[in-house]
Each structure stands twice: as structure tokens, then as C-alpha cells.
Amino acid sequence: MANHPQGTQRAVKWYPPAYDIRVETIPIPEIIEPDDALVKIKLAGLCGSDLHIYRGHEDVDAELICGHELVGEIVALGSSFYPGATGRPELYSTLQIGDKVVSPFTVSCGECHFCRVGFTCRCIHSALLGTPLLPGGQAQYARIPKAGGTLFSLTALARSNARVLDIADSSLLLLADILPTGVFVALQALQHPKLSPMLTGSAYPSSSFVPCDGLVLSGTGVMKPLETADRTLTIAIVGLGPVGVCAAVSLLHMMENIRTTKGLDCRIVAIDPNEARRKKMEAVYAKINSHDKQSCAFVVAAIDEAQDLAKLWTGGAGCNAVLEVVGNNSALDLAYSLVRPFGIISSVGVHQEPPIPFTGRDVYNKNVSLDFGRCPVRAMFPLALEILVKRQDVFGGIGDDASLIENTVSFDQAAQSYELFDKGKCGKILFDPWM
């Protein structure tokens, strides 16, 4: 704790009620709790989710330090991390000063029931970075509570996998939120039991956890076996912001892997009303496809066009799954109109006060399954990192047609960047707090 940096730092702050971003000089945070780490920030992301607060939609009435995406280096640790500390889980002995780390956008202790089972974003100690309760990452330093459970140490990982140290910081930053969230929304759909007939080739219900003594089907007249066409998955992605693009890349990655072993077919339609967003998605797909020829059909479309295509592809049945990556009711309505009976709507959009726009009859009549909520980033980390390493073509670049990050700027451009990003006039921006 001797090397704890002292003095002041610069940070991006938001003031209520809305649209008020200021860069201020404030004290460097201190280690308060034994489980805290102090991280010197190398890069901090500006994210679509920051806009909910920026626009004043979150009922926040206190100023705050912005940002929930950060990559940095540990410069101080609380007493839990030092030899002799007792009662801390093993993961609290992994972190060391000097480690390069990524933080998920929420704190997770690594110890409670929710952490143990992998639902890390609903940790009983959960706190969201960049809120009045927990100062965010758009600063030079940030205090991270429950750091043993929260931070990913790339340095620790590199001991067994040296290649992770080759990943650019700007790519690593995507692990804080948007790539794991893309992984989660795709995985949630693919793992749903209602997709298992398509994935496995045997009819619903799958026999896992169906304790059935085999008394029956033989002799009762079984249904016709599945045909090739039954095993063609049709999946829509609604919303092609940075998270939607990550969802598309994740879904393509998973489908290539699943196809190798399972022999099923897949068609994806990626939807956004915004032309610039569609162009970005097309450029990303073109790059992926030029490096590794994809076996899924992949079409980027505006809303009307997508609805026609989904009907055409499926003979009117609709999509097996829809990934909702927007966060408003028009997107949920579109998802419902696209999904087929017994289909899945996997939603990661951050939804607000309005009631969700379905009647009881809607959901009953389509036998629809819906999965909502926040990404358990920490639990998605293995798969997200795998995709990140494999897809450096997409996640490595800055500022070209197919890169997810438009630019890295200094805090002097913070207010302007929020404004442009809010108006859809720029892509994802990273802040270098030392620039």
C-alpha cells in the first residue's frame, strides 16, 4: 500500500439533469475496504449504455464520474490481497500490483451464491460502475471494490497463455461490456431447449433431464423424423449498435463451431433502421468472411426488408430466435413479429419504465420464450476472450470501415464526444486519460 498514488487526477463527470459533461480535477481515490484495488486506467470506453444516464433517463439526481468500461493496471491493493489475509477465497490471492486488468461493468464478489453459480452480474454486492454509488472509469484512477472477484488479470492469465499479452488494449476494452454482452445474447438463444431439436436433430423435448423409462413412443405412432429443412436455424439480430455487431460476430463464431459437429444450417438477418450502422455491420461481415469463409447465410437489412426476408426464408413460419439488442419497445415489437411459434426472444437491451408491449394472448399464442437482463460479464469471459483472440481482424482495428472503435481521444474531447455519440454521428470512442 506504500506505492499508493497521491494527489489529484482528471475525470469526466456528468451533472443532472441531463447532457452536462464536465472534465474536473478531483482527488485520486483511496483504498477503503480490504477487498479494494486501485487501478490506473489506460483506456476507458464510451458506450451506448452511458447514454441512458447522459440523457437523464435513469432518474439519477446526483453528479457522478462517468464510464463503466476500463482497462488498466493495478497500482494498489487492500489488505485482503496480502500474504496472511484470512477468510478470502483463492481468487483474492491471484491479483498483484502491476497486473494488467479489465473490469466488467459491474462489481462481483466471487463468493456469494450468485457469483458461485455464474450469475455474476446479480452478485449480492453488485454495483454498477459510473453511478453515484460507484465512481466510473472515465478517470485516471478508479477504485474497484471486491477486486478479487471483479477484475480479470491478463497478467495472471498470461502465465499459462502468453498470447493474451499480444492483444491490444483497445481490444481488451471490449471485454468490459460489449463483447461479453454480444456473447451472452447469442448463447442465451442457442442454449434454449426450444432450439435443441434443430441443433441435435431429435424432437422436443430433449431427453436431458427427462427421466423417462422408455415405456412409450414405440408403438404409439411416432411423428415423422426431422428433415434437413427442420434443422435450418433462422436467427434475427435486432439492433446493430456496437453490442449488436458483437452479437453477430459471436453468433457467427458459435455457429461455425456448432456446425462442424452437428451439421445443421443457419441463416442470419441483422437489422437496423440506421444506414450507417448497417454499413458497419456489412464491413465487419465482409472482413470475417474474407478471412474465414462463413457457412451461414448472413444478410444485413432495414426493418421492412428484414420482415420480408424472414418470411421468405421460413415460408412464413418466422425466426427460431431473435436477439434484441436495442432496448426499446419498438424493438421488442419487431422481435415478436419476427419470431416463430416456440421461438425465443433473447434480449439484452436495457429496458426502462414502460410495460413490455405484449398481451397475454400474444405470448400464449406463439408459445414464446423470453430471456431478459444484464450480461454476467465475468461468466462470459472465457468465450468472449476466445472470440476476441480469434477475431483480431474485427476487434483489433481502430477507425477503419470494419472496426468497432472509431477513435481514441483525450478528456478534452469528452463533452463533444458524448454529444456526437448521442446523435449517432460517431461510433464507439475510447478515452486515453493520459493524452
Place this chain on the structure above:
Amino acid sequence: MANHPQGTQRAVKWYPPAYDIRVETIPIPEIIEPDDALVKIKLAGLCGSDLHIYRGHEDVDAELICGHELVGEIVALGSSFYPGATGRPELYSTLQIGDKVVSPFTVSCGECHFCRVGFTCRCIHSALLGTPLLPGGQAQYARIPKAGGTLFSLTALARSNARVLDIADSSLLLLADILPTGVFVALQALQHPKLSPMLTGSAYPSSSFVPCDGLVLSGTGVMKPLETADRTLTIAIVGLGPVGVCAAVSLLHMMENIRTTKGLDCRIVAIDPNEARRKKMEAVYAKINSHDKQSCAFVVAAIDEAQDLAKLWTGGAGCNAVLEVVGNNSALDLAYSLVRPFGIISSVGVHQEPPIPFTGRDVYNKNVSLDFGRCPVRAMFPLALEILVKRQDVFGGIGDDASLIENTVSFDQAAQSYELFDKGKCGKILFDPWM
């Protein structure tokens, strides 16, 4: 087709707008399509779902023949079932005149995509018995379309499993709807990937369909492994009508089977505001438990009591899954209040016009998963039959404390039975059309 019965029959009819039940003499239906069967009905059920029409809640403005639950005997078949018929799937050659059959409450062709994959209740030829489009089973005869895909032949099944012929008709009738629906609502919860950590003992996400090359977790500081307490499932059943009781019996059956191999623990709270319904559930559980000592804790409770118990059992976290077996928004609200973050609401209640009562923030904040809709009875048949055979103690009786069926009556008592059943003054009633 020569032995096709001719003349008239008696049937229970409903007249709009509501509460108008009449027994009339009408023509015996004819075979119309080549895929039709004519069934001579032995028993027909009166069911909670009949009440939606009875009360005039379904916007039906034409008279109809009531009932969607029937067991009977095939007395005539269309040409598809005769030697030489071409283009029909194999299952159309299984049925024969004289076969004892149960019909699911919806028609399924057995051929289309939805049938092949097991989503039989959303067959493209789907039709619900007991609607203006398809005369129901509360009659002496019923025409069943797409009979090869729709009817279960107990006679065909008995060729390999003679013991199925020992099952009483009154028990078999439960296969038409309420037992498979109970199986479905339980299975839908237990198969959800968000329960897999509890069932398997390894953290979310399960590695099935997670193509991950093993690059990662080692070295990043893994979470604490699951503890025994993490593997205790807490499940609520909301609504203890006949379907809710079937859900409880199904869930207990599945848990006993899963526990044998997996070693997890389970606590169930079964909820109904109606005391008579709770008493029935308690008697059913007592009977099951006296025959086979159950390892799950099982408590029957009124709403407030259940909410307290769920909190107490789970330290405030809430239930891993809630089975909603009511069909109104107060039940969905209760389900939401009971479910824990990353929990599942599995709903088979028939919901109507009102919007479902959750805001976007509700569903996001709990990471809730919701599964809605109609039971694919035909696909649930194997497991339902297994439970039926095993649980003759519960499904075999009529009119005792622990039986699901209160009485078998003649059509002369139809109007009165609808009235009593509507007012909650009697349990499930069967009609014997020949009495």
C-alpha cells in the same frame, strides 16, 4: 367405412354470449377428409379451460359442441388409413378400427415442421377441439381430423407394453390435457439453462453448445466452486387447480428421478388462495408420500404464507423457478415477486387480452426468463404416460380426498356441472355420454 354409425347422437352445446349450456340431439358426424377418424366417446372431461368459453371470455359468437378432452374407440377411418393409401406418413398406418384412443386437445398432422420437431400444438393444421371450427368431445361421437398425427392408440402401444391396457379410462382421460400440461410446465423450468448450475453442479454457462477452446479460466482467478446450498432448488407452483396438481405430481416425479443421479436438493411450495384447492393438494401429496417417501420438502400454502416461506427458505433470494398455472395477471405478478434474479417463470396459464404486467425495468433487473404457451400434448405423452402408470394412487381414484376427478355424470347434469365447476363448487367432472 361400411361400419360407420348412422343417425343421431346427444351432445353438450354452448350458446353465446355466455353461461348457456344445452344438451341436444344432433347428427353423428361423418368422415369428411381421408385423414379423419370417427371416435365413439367413452368419457369426456370438463376442464378449467372450458370455462374461458363458458364465461364468454373468448370472443366466440357462434354456438359450439363443448369439450376438448376425450377417450374413446375408433369406429371409422378415412381412406388414408386403408391399405394402398399413398403419401401418408407411417403413423397413418398404425391406427385401426377398434383401437382405444386418447385425443390431445389440439389436432396435429404429424407431418409438418412443427409436428416433426415436437411442437405439436402449433401444427400448421392446428385446431382446438370444442370451438366453432371443430366440434368437441362432450358428445357421443367426434370426428378427429389428421387422426394419424393426433390420436394416441393405447391398443397399438399395448402390443409392446401390455400393462397400459390396465389403466382406467378415467385416468387415461387425464392424458388429453391436464397431466401433459403439468409435465410441460415442470419440464420447461427444469430444462432451462439457467437451472443447469443447480442440476449439474457446474457454473453458468453450461458447456453444452459453448464452443470454447479452453484458453481461459485457469489463471484468471476462478470463482469459488458451487457449495451444497447452491444446489438446493426452490420452486413455487402458483395455482392448484387440476393442472396445478398435475404440475406438482410431475415435478415431484422428475425431482425424484433427477436426484437419484445428481444429488441435488429441492423444496417446493404449492400456492393457492382457495382452501379447498389447498386441501386437495395436501391429500394428493400425503398419498404420494405415504407410498414413496419423497425427498423434496413440499409445503402447501396460501399466498402471503408462501411469500414468507420462499424468503425464509432462500435467505431473501427468491425461487429458482415459478410454475404459473392460473392464467391471470395476479398470478404473473405473484410469480415475479417470488422469482429470484436469473430465475424462470414457466407459464401454462391461458392469458387473455390484458398486457402482461411487467415493465421493462422489472424483467431487466431480475434477468428473468419467461416461457409461455400451450402444451404440446403429443410430445409430452411419453413422460405423462410414465407418470400416469406410476402414480395410479393419485390418478386412479374418483371422488376420494386425493383424487383429481370428483365424479362421472351423465349429460343430463351438464348444465348444472358447468355451473358448479364455474363457481369452484366441484372438482373435475367427467361425462359418460352413454349414461
